[in-house]
Amino acid sequence: MRMLFDADLSVERLIPALSIESGTRITPEDTLVIFDEVQEVPRAMTSLKMFNEAAPEYDVLATGSALGIAMHLGFSFPVGKVSRLKLYPMSFVEFLYACKQYALAEMLESKDFPLINVMHDRVMTWLRYFMYTGGMPEIVEAFASTLPNPDFTAVRKLQNSLVSDYRDDFSKHVDMRDSPAVTTLRLNQVWDSIPSQLAKENKKFVYGVVRAGGRGKDFESAIQWLVDASLALRVNRVSAPLEPLAAYADGSAFKLYSLDVGLLGALGGLNVRVLLEGDALFREFKGSIAEQFVCQQLTMMNGHSPYYWSAENSSGELDFLFEGNGKAVPVEVKEGTHRQTKSLVIMQKRHGYPLAYRFSADRYRDVGPIRDVPLYMAGIV
Template identity: 50%
Template sequence: MKRQLMAKLAEWKDSPQRKPLVLDGARQTGKTWLAQEFGHTHFKHLAYVSLQDNEAMKTLFEGSLLPERLIPGIALAAGTKIDPNDTLIVLDEVQEVPRAVESLKYFAENAPEYPIIATGSTLGITIHRNVSFPVGKVDILRLYPLTFREFLDACGQNELLQILDNADTDMMTVFHEKFMEYLKYYMVVGGMPEAVQTFVNTYPGVDFSAITRIQAAIERGYRSDFSKYPDDMPQGFPLRLAQLWDSLPRQLSHENKKFAYNAIKKGARGREYDLAIQRLQDSSLVTKIPRVQTVEYPLAIFEDQSAFKLFVLDVGLLREMSGIAPQVILNGDEVFRTAKGALAEQLICQELIAAGFTPYYWTDTNATHELDFIIQLADKVMPIEVKAGTNLNATSLKYAIKKFGLPSAVRFSSLAPRHDGSIYDLPLYAVAVLNQQNI
């Protein structure tokens, strides 16, 4: 299973300004596998140590954090000699030993020649009290679930993958139905590596109920984390986290997907749940998409902090959380009508994030018009509308183009690519071409 982040890791390895690397992300996104695969393929030796339930490592990091003391202990635990010229050090589940995170500062300052990667959950790495996160002393990469492009790669669909990589909209039109077939699979399976691997191993006789059980188990694992780090929680905090998490499918099924506190429970207020939202963000379980007050460059300075949308990390998990049966998506075009387009917007959101964009959204004052997403492409803003079907009515998009004098816009739908004046129509599977195509 190939991951696009491997190329970023290779760049990190060869960078003359290389610092210790923190590879973080939500649980079950494949961080351990990626770090180990990188070590096996780019180094002569791999010194891998898991800090999960590792009393020896806890004891090691209780003492001096100077690399000359730590390296012999890590080498002994990994069972390999550590040579800075050809050995990658991987400290896995680093959140279990908080001082191991702090030690990265000393590697950066005193032993920068040693390539070292610390992997762990986003929240666990940053939350511990009395431990200093080495700000400015580490490089950070975040691993997300597999994108649709990576899903195609895992499925061995090399021809489709090449069309995407070439941003070849003519060939997308030719093979549109094939693309849509695999997009439906992706909407069911999502990008969590275990679910994807199960799909790949059993295709074409896939037991989608088994994949749903895998997704449910991952979701239960996230729930179990809600009660972790109790010293950092106000009373009743795990319950509020669970209530917030449970509300997300309802929030995203509304026509207006602006986050509403009263959709959590009647009478809910921001002061009760804002910390819970931040905790889910810190865990990489949700993405917060802020509203902007106007569609102008640069978007960040026009952010309206009082309005936002929340999306989950993976479209397959959202499908499972919403109780949408795989057959509803796989049979016909129901995926694009289910839950008022929640899955379609979720797909576009996570694909934009994985492609390196920082999405926003916009509504006018009375919410008559809305842009589902807005991104920056080079020195311009690009409005994006997501259509959960074949009806390309774009009243809000055309209104925004005229109001803000925008030269172009993108509309994603289940149809093949086309160009309609200032609006570029792209299929839902083609987010990856935004960085490659002159729009």
């Protein structure tokens, strides 16, 4: 394929060649052309411009590693000629569908809270499964295939294998303008530090946790690399919890989450025993498993990571903020069924937010200006 795309990119040449290679007659009416692992042949990405301009009747889909596509240098990207779709790990509702829990998934999507409250304990069981398994498709498939007696050992084995694959990607796609060994080391150090960063009391990313004496200039490029490659979610602090949130973003302070709650558990060595201990799972890593889940769900809903707010000279903090209908919406994530949220109450009174969410392991309750919502409804409400 590299030889094919290194030459003329005219559609008149490519279509017959792709037909021969695939053994399939390609016709505009009923054929979808898929360039899988497109980062391995960057000029295949460039050819999308030719398909768009000269042969728009053909449907072409390019898929590949975000890391490889983001880091390839020296080729022309067809700006304005392709529609980009970002794939995330599966959401909790998608996980339920994959596990053939259709009625539960449809119930959550309907937002029928009286019924949801009745079925709360059942949904919480599946949420614990999801928080351990995560939403990576192959891992979900392995989990679902062993039901009704899920094989969590197989799940963890696949998670560890996927983590190893990502580490291999680090070394394969390092920027050769820096020392490959140093860049790979720093990527691994930052990624490995995410569980311990989130277990900190204020969860703000601290370079010294990555490496003793570490400074921002040592790890900034590695952090940006992981974010660009969709392997980490960066949540920036805002100096004021007001809209538009982007105008108050403070890039010097941020939290870093994993791309997937299941992989966060694997990186942190989460023991499967927590699935048997009630709400213990939500308290692991000082509640960061629950925060990771909510961050993922909000990111899927908005298409970008939310923000957070912390006071300059006090302990006040809002776990997340996102914009809904042009208004800032504050979010607090509580461990277990704990509902004491002093910061949220104070900020609600001060700024009069029309809507505020408090996610916990408890049932739904809509009383006053702060809406108590079960964790599993994050990204749905």
